[in-house]
Amino acid sequence: MRPPTELDRVPWDDLTHAYGPAGDVPELIRALYQGDEDATGEAIDELFGTIHHQGTVYRASAPAVPFVAHAVHHVPDRRVELLMLLATLADHDPEDAESPHWPTSPVAAVCAELCRVLPELLPCLRDPERAVRRAALRVVAAVADLLSAEFRTTAxxxxxxxxxxxxxxxxxxxxxxxxxxxxxxxxxxxxxxxxxxxxxxxxxxxxxxxxxxxxxxxxxxxxxxxxxxxxxxxxxxxxxxxxxxxxxxxxxxxxxxxxxxxxxxxxxxxxxxxxxxxxxxxxxxxxxxxxxxxxxxxxx
Structure with missing residues (x-):
């Protein structure tokens, strides 16, 4: 996971999302922490429409994953939506992972980042809210075919x-x-x-x-x-x-x-x-x- 203080370490202007250069992604992620319900909701809405859009992910999607995962733990009122964003970003057909184009695809990069942060998201499976538990299960399901044998046992x-x-x-x-x-x-x-x-x-x-x-x-x-x-x-x-x-x-x-x-x-x-x-x-x-x-x- 990466806190918002590290957002400037990512060359967002060199990355793209659904509408071109991804220079606006850092501000969207920072808005999650403002404590303003309307601003947070608008930021999540924008993330769903930029780093993910109509089933497609982009070069800016994978770098955003560890920041969204950090927000899962620090923006509890929006935990369900943020978990569902992660699950939606990593959604793929397991047969695609056998394609020769998979290693260089944006969705492969997203899944790799999600696999790295998944151990820190597993506590959400024990959340008192059922919607959070269901969303956490979907996050695990999104990359179930890509997890190591050791981590599968843990999950x-x-x-x-x-x-x-x-x-x-x-x-x-x-x-x-x-x-x-x-x-x-x-x-x-x-x-x-x-x-x-x-x-x-x-x-x-x-x-x-x-x-x-x-x-x-x-x-x-x-x-x-x-x-x-x-x-x-x-x-x-x-x-x-x-x-x-x-x-x-x-x-x-x-x-x-x-x-x-x-x-x-x-x-x-x-x-x-x-x-x-x-x-x-x-x-x-x-x-x-x-x-x-x-x-x-x-x-x-």
Whole structure:
């Protein structure tokens, strides 16, 4: 990580972002520390639109990573957005890392910088705010395929407790997907938590696909892509066991099929979506067929 006092050591004018020379990046990063909510929000908005723009990163993106990572710890009110900025910057298809052009690409430089600062970001996995924990998981997921074997062991040891004991089902589902990317191959289709069941089903669906469809599953479970891009929810739902009706929904009806529903939520500045994906999908509690039961009123 690098504090803002070191911003002048980077030749920003020689680097470029989405709109040309990146000489304005130092002021945007300094604005994060001003304590002015409006100025901070505007700076984050500008960073989302300059060092990252419509899925593209630039030569100025990688040098900005250690400064943004420093701000994660020193601008706590904006921790979620800053973590999501880091995850979005490093988002890539793992197959791209095998390309001969990868080593010289801007996204490779971003991922290398994020891997260097990631050990100092892992404490965010234990943050009391669930949104921070989810964003931290996405940061880990963004570079999961590029981490060393030693650091993977460290990361897994901190993610496993989230999967096992976190009180928020969506956090558990996020942790499940990241652990699977690290080779754990967990598929708890019988989990009592709908979010975890859907995550497991879609992960299995993704493993059975090849080509572009597999890539889209991976992207949707990592960052800014939403489930509406997949077209595979019904396939995933078919893998899930039916839900039990207790008491029975009607004469002879003791089970009902699973029908997942996707809930999308706009997140962050610059139109970036908050990783709406298989882990945030929920199975609705639909009304079962059969006679309608009236809820008794209080005092009767």
């Amino acid at each position: 897994v040891s901190q993610i496993e407790p989230l999967y096992a004991t976190d009180p928020v089902p969506a956090v558990r589902a996020d942790a499940l997907v990241v652990l699977n990317w690290f080779g754990r191959l967990l598929e708890p289709l019988e989990s009592p938590l709908p979010e975890v069941r859907v995550a497991a089903a879609l992960y299995r669906t993704g493993r059975s696909l090849t080509g572009p469809n597999r890539s889209r599953i991976r992207q949707a479970s990592s960052s800014r892509y939403s489930l509406r891009l997949l077209g595979s929810m019904e396939t995933a739902a078919s893998l899930l066991p039916p839900q039990k009706c207790d008491p029975p929904c009607g004469p002879g009806i003791t089970e009902r099929p699973v029908r997942p529903r996707v809930r999308e939520k706009a997140y962050g500045p610059g139109g970036v979506e908050y990783g709406v994906s298989l882990r945030s999908a929920r199975i609705p509690r639909r009304r079962c067929p059969g006679p309608r039961r009236r809820r008794p009123r209080a005092g009767r």
